[in-house]
Amino acid sequence: MSAPASIDEFRIRLAEVTDTLPKRLRQCAEFIAANTDRIAVSTVAELAVGADVPPSALMRFCQILGFSGFTEMQRLFREAYSPGWPDYGTRLKNLKENGAGSPAALLAEFVEAGRLSLEQLAKSADEAALSQAAAQLAGAETLHVIGLRRAYPVASYLTYVFEKMQVPAMLHDGVGKLDHRHALRKGDACVAITFAPYSDETLALAADAQARGLPVIGITDRLTSPLARLSATVLTVPEVDFGAFRSLSATLALSIALAVAVGTAREG
């Protein structure tokens, strides 16, 4: 079997071979697949540490791929190497100027929007409100999560994370227009997520929860949102829109942080 002559060939060979490999060699394959870009600038020993295998396993892995050894594999990547760091700002600008509307240009836009959102979130986050929200949720029994339309991905992920952390959580997803509002019980708490244009169903559930005396944590876009009036604690997320769509990066980051904080607090 001969050595891959290009990085594409390398990738194909890697994909072909991975399934057939035993444990340690598969670790190599997976680490290499996830860190292909570091091959050019690393030593066998460094990569072995990263993959958590002995160096000899990595050598075997190179040979299975068809190379005579690590050196030959590395040569492939060193020759193809062209660093990203003349910087990605220019690259982004190029994209915008040239192929506007091309999928790659769109991707650059959404990446940029996401980065901005995250940056703003880091700057503007209300840490006190976040802690308070975490405390309220940690003290509750079942958590009810609602978020529809574009907030739905956030609500579903939040529920997923709660479940993974063994926090009892219920996603109010409106499937079949079934209304689970009577599942709201004393001692529970509610997380409601909605952005302009605010979803009536979400506001209705939040209002219901509030009426029953449950603490409502609102995740929304601004303090003047109708959700704010219904919430015990409001978390605002400065999401940057691109076109009609928001990246949700910041909203998700905030939500997961909240969920993990709650999960850890309840374990302790």
Added chain:
Amino acid sequence: MSAPASIDEFRIRLAEVTDTLPKRLRQCAEFIAANTDRIAVSTVAELAVGADVPPSALMRFCQILGFSGFTEMQRLFREAYSPGWPDYGTRLKNLKENGAGSPAALLAEFVEAGRLSLEQLAKSADEAALSQAAAQLAGAETLHVIGLRRAYPVASYLTYVFEKMQVPAMLHDGVGKLDHRHALRKGDACVAITFAPYSDETLALAADAQARGLPVIGITDRLTSPLARLSATVLTVPEVDFGAFRSLSATLALSIALAVAVGTAREG
């Protein structure tokens, strides 16, 4: 004189020093200035040949710049090559050791993880595959989207965006274990999203679509994923995990870009 601590500092030092150097050392300086990007992936001998000087001259040159030797200079460039990963690991460890667990600290971590993911996505995205995927989806009738567990938020948002752009799309969400595989019709296409540990249902639907001859667009974490074999086009996303959870920022950015590209292509 101490070693430059960043590539900017390196450039400044190099510019300062070049004029004062004798012939051979100036050759080094000029060659290095013109081939800064090769430092990370070359040996002393190779660079010396390129600059047309003996290796010892290059060594002296490194020392004049303030480094202890070539190795130290090279390290600067090897590390700068992918600044994201090396210190992410340490940061995470620091967090665990220090005041970890506070909601604000968690938030900072997820913001950082998201930012890194987006950065890597911008660098590593396979633009050809993205265009190809967009073209395949634009040419299809109904789009079938599947993604379960932690990929579910992505799948649901993708479907939302498709709907908003008036692209007929169907979300296979597994509600009630109802299986909608027979909704896959000739002329349709399928978007499947799954990350390790890969969801059987997602793979099954992708396989089914492939068997019926529909183009499958796979969104997954690595090229060696089982989804790759079932897909006409594979898009990989280098998501940075924090603890057991991924930020999804990069995955979402990629997905929305894809959806918007498809939407615009179909309008035209």
Added chain:
DNA sequence: GACGCTATGGAATAAAAATTCCAAAACAGG
């Protein structure tokens, strides 16, 4: 043209890296 200084090339050495090999462990099949 001789003297002192700096610059240079190359050979010698030290350090680090890659690669091989073998004994032990894990594993599958009978």
Added chain:
DNA sequence: CCTGTTTTGGAATTTTTATTCCATAGCGTC
């Protein structure tokens, strides 16, 4: 539970690479 096979880890070895050192060449000055 034993037996033959595959997989594994690590130590030994080889190769490559970086680094040092010194003799010599060049060059300006007196």
